[in-house]
Amino acid sequence: MRHLLVKFLSVLLALSWLGVAATPAETALHRGNGSEPETLDPHKSTGEAESWIEMDLFEGLVTADAQGQVIPGAALAWTISPDRLTCTFTLRPDGKWSDGTPVTAGDFVFSWRRLVSPDTRSRYAFFLWPVKNAEAISKGRMPATALGAEAVDDLTLRVTLEAPTSYFIASLQHHATYAVSQANVKRFGDDFIRPGNLVSNGAFMLAEAVPQGHVKLVRNPHFHAAGDVALDAVYFYPTENRDAELKRFRAGELDITYDIPDGQIAWTRQNMPGQMRLAPFFSTYWFVYNLRNEPWKSSPQLRAALSMAIDRQLIVDKITQAGEIAAYTVTPPGTDNYKAPLPDWASLTQAERDDRARALLAEAGYGPGGRPLEVELLYNTSENHRKIAIAIDSMWRQKLGVRARLVNQEWKVLLQNRAEGRFRDVVRGGWIGDYNDAYSFLSLFLSDVKGQNHAGYASPDFDRLVKAAASEIDPRARRSLMERAEAQLLADHVVIPVYVHVTTHMVSDRVRGWHDNVRNLHLSRYLSVER
Template structure:
């Protein structure tokens, strides 16, 4: 009888399982801007790549659904009384996607790789607060001199040069992520390819087809795998925003990377439920190449071009998503900080135009002087092209300045901009990697290679920013950065245009999307119902 009862129970269970339909695979389709430059977290620079990398990898800290800093690969950490030593305790269940353990040694290896001159990372400066890291990145000391050590397999000790208020927040950035030391040594530069890449985030790399898509699949070894709803995520590079919107309307995309400026009014009217507009910790500007004349020795000329741009007109008539005209580098919403606006920010546009003509004439250009011709370089995008056209029109009408518009594909522009290989102006800007003014102002230090796109060099500015980096008093630190930004704005190495808002289309099928000022939306927090 016992055998019969067991047999009947097993038969019932089998019939139940057969009668229960298998769960359909849950897949999210995301628009992702430009073609990824690389998926090597120590070498990539674009926002689209970082979105993929934040799904693939997990740093010591990560972001929650609201973009706030929370523990990641490190379960917790302690900070010494003098604020110079950070001890991170890694998760005992932290694993790479091949099932091997994530160790403190992996972070030591990765951080040394980031700052090594051989890596040529444009983000090496992110770890300059670590003892000797700056000297290592400048080739003055070996990577082993860096103040990072594995106390044991799961304990990472980091020693800083000086107290650094933003240090923990900065570790959310993809450049500080660890890669598997064993895997990189096994595959060399090919370690980022599908079938070879080993990662410790919520997803693994399954496919990377140029000009088509990047496919990620759920990582079963991720410490919070049980909380991840998605089975797969597709990222589609789509530089043409009009095409991306059409794909969304056709149901091919669940989330767009951006929206074409010219379609925002239509979307507001016809698809308001899917439109997501939110403040963004990001500024849009143009870098002026101070390596070249006439810009190098003529701040009046740089200022004239900036004054003649009607920023309010650009955000009202072109971008139309609620952007805020910018007259400074750091955006509104920066913690413990208010940007020092130049005097002319409070003028009318007519007053700015009059001053621009005066400065242009002073520099020897305009009516009765030389004709100024300016090349504006931007990455291929209808949004960027429209802004460049508007600026060209303003300069021609007000100053008689002629602009030549040149566009490059994203990867090419990144290289041109980083190496200073542009004639006059290049489309630039920045997305704050952590909510602190230092994230923006540190870009203009004279020795930040690859990110100081204007080639700005001012020793007094450098001293103020370095002092702010190690200042522990919040008020004194804010004042140092405000003095530095005022100096930067007076020197005019860049032309601020506006503060961004995020513009996404998010399907009603998607759950878990939370608007936030950092515009961070890790796929591990999302789900989708077909």
């Protein structure tokens, strides 16, 4: 061993005599990332796993700081007209794509037209519906060129809104509103997203994308703040088996996990407390009924019965165990200028809810003395989701005599089927607030929001209240409209809220720059690794 060490040092010395510098080791961050990415096209992706990668690759007009707060991004500044109908963004003069070409206002106009075009079939086109004519374009009633977004010059983007929209600027942090390079998309078509083709304007650029393996990003030398980025590379690893992910973390193969298996929360809390990160999260976990199908379409009593029979407190106390809060509303606590309207049955004891559930089940014609019922409960492949589904099945059987048939699908498959309403009975869902406003949650259930209204809910009164809130500029009146809308949504038993999330991550002692925040945003540009 001593001989080998001496030989190695001799080689290094010889290289220095020859003027050859030793190549430094790559400074890389290794992140667990949940499911296999659906796509890295920011206008077509929908999941959290994809968004984390896209936040590293791209930068929207606004972005997030290390604490998850909205800050200027590709736009250096913006102004809003006195009537609140025109937003004018000034782009950074040093904003560049990873091929060195400038990021222009024309790229944003092209990208936003692409997002709202029916040909793109984006499930997030509604993010731009506040923009003039965007909704009509999405519904095929107007051409994409009618969008109220204009490139005044290369660095000035003027956006005209349908009505004053208080949350509009904050919503532009979402990946759906990111720009892609117009020249790049026109050159490669749908293949623009492949490694070697993709150019991006974020802190990193795409180097590798190995299915079921990893996505590798490398530092973008043309990023406007490249000098502040400490990492040479970031590796994202899809790992649907959370126990396997935790093992990789303990072996030193991962620096950050996507989450922690529910069954390992107590163990990690006792044995690895310094690397365990639990934090409140602006997100709700729920299931939705398919209101396109019977018996759900015409039986609110049945929908109510199944929801009331679920002991949410038992789930958070005995299964998830990370400090989650039992949920009875769609919007989570901490929503700005809002107080979610609790349904009356939420104040009952669980025994009282069970009694009411049995009465409602009988009223719907099911249960003892009525028709038998088997419910298909669909969830994406994950041990955490499976345990919750098993618990719900057990509760329904014991209390109501209702059987659940548990069906799991891979994330990409579930996303597609859920978006298109291709599930029989009940599907796992949930939402992470893209900005701190109740509208971020309630807008999902608008009847004309295709791809996100998974239940197929269609209520003219609900639509009217939510759309009125979108353009209401008086904060008190706006709050009242949204609270009334959520009260109706809950009374219709469209969704089964289960709990308000907390984020659970293992973060290595070597990682620097991590800040817990309710948005769970941790862009790699702010992180570093000590080896």
